[in-house]
Amino acid sequence: MxxxxxxxxxxxxxxxxxxxxxxxxxxxxxxxxxxxxxxxxxxxxxxxxxxxxxxxxxxxxxxxxxxxxxxxNKEDLVAALAESRFDRYDAMLEAARAEPGVKKLFERWLELTTGDPEFWPVMSQLFAHARYEPGFAALIERRYARFREVYTSILARGQEQGTVRADIPADLLADQLSAMGDGWMMMFPFEPERFTPARVKALLDAAITLITPAPTTRRAT
Missing domain, CATH: 1.10.10.60 (Homeodomain-like)
Incomplete structure (x- = not known):
């Protein structure tokens, strides 16, 4: 047998x-x-x-x-987990592309990050781990570059429509806004009481204000 x-x-x-x-x-x-x-x-x-x-x-x-x-192995599992997280970012950006105004992008980001209590803690852990694993760091760099590329295109469209300030290049705005979001994400596990849904919304509203063109004033004739 x-x-x-x-x-x-x-x-x-x-x-x-x-x-x-x-x-x-x-x-x-x-x-x-x-x-x-x-x-x-x-x-x-x-x-x-x-x-x-x-x-x-x-x-x-x-x-x-x-x-x-x-x-x-664990590294293979974590790499797949990171890919799946960035897939969610990509889906969020693609959905925002089809909607008018940058505010929709921020609203979708708010839904993604506050709707899943594990999203921020896990992403912060993955980002910190990438510092010590060259292969994993390359994965993060590749996916983040794609994220910023689409983010930049959405902001550039807002500049063309007059809803986003045009005195700063769209790619710099994308970098700045991404850094702000990453900073919030890194601090959330340590100070969750500072990131209630109401306060996160206020932070996002403040970010929108920062990139909104200043109102024009007419000179008296």
Missing amino acids: PKSPAPRVHGDVNGESTVRRGRPTGDHAAKRAELLKAATTVIARDGYANASLRKVAQQAGCTTGAVTYYFA
Whole structure:
């Protein structure tokens, strides 16, 4: 009687020996999304350094081997998580492109960042981790460049329509506004009481005021 093929044993990942078995049943994309959601929860709760494939598996209610079928190691999982986060940014920007006015962009950003309590903490953890991983840093740089490119095009359109100040180049405005948002994101996990929905909205309204053209005044004749 022929023997069943032995499972493939992979090296340690954060002290964990992982075993990759046969193809799991079910929808591949749905399972990946489920594991990314579990990883999000673990990182938001325990921090990046304390997150592990074992914890992700426990959060998702599966084995570590099931996780490694979809993601080779923690770095692979985190890279996929970062890609999925930037996909949400891209979807937000594309939706804003189809709507008039820059204010819609800020409103969608507000919905994205305040509608998911894990979004800011996880993104700040990923950004901090990228400093120590060249490959991961390259991923962040590539996706962020795309984000700023689309952001710049939306602001440039606002300048053409007269709704965004034109005395500062659109790419500089995009950099400045992105830096403001990143700063809020980095501080949110430490001072959540300063970022209530009402105050975040006030901050965004202030940002809109900063990029709105100054009202023109007519000289008396």
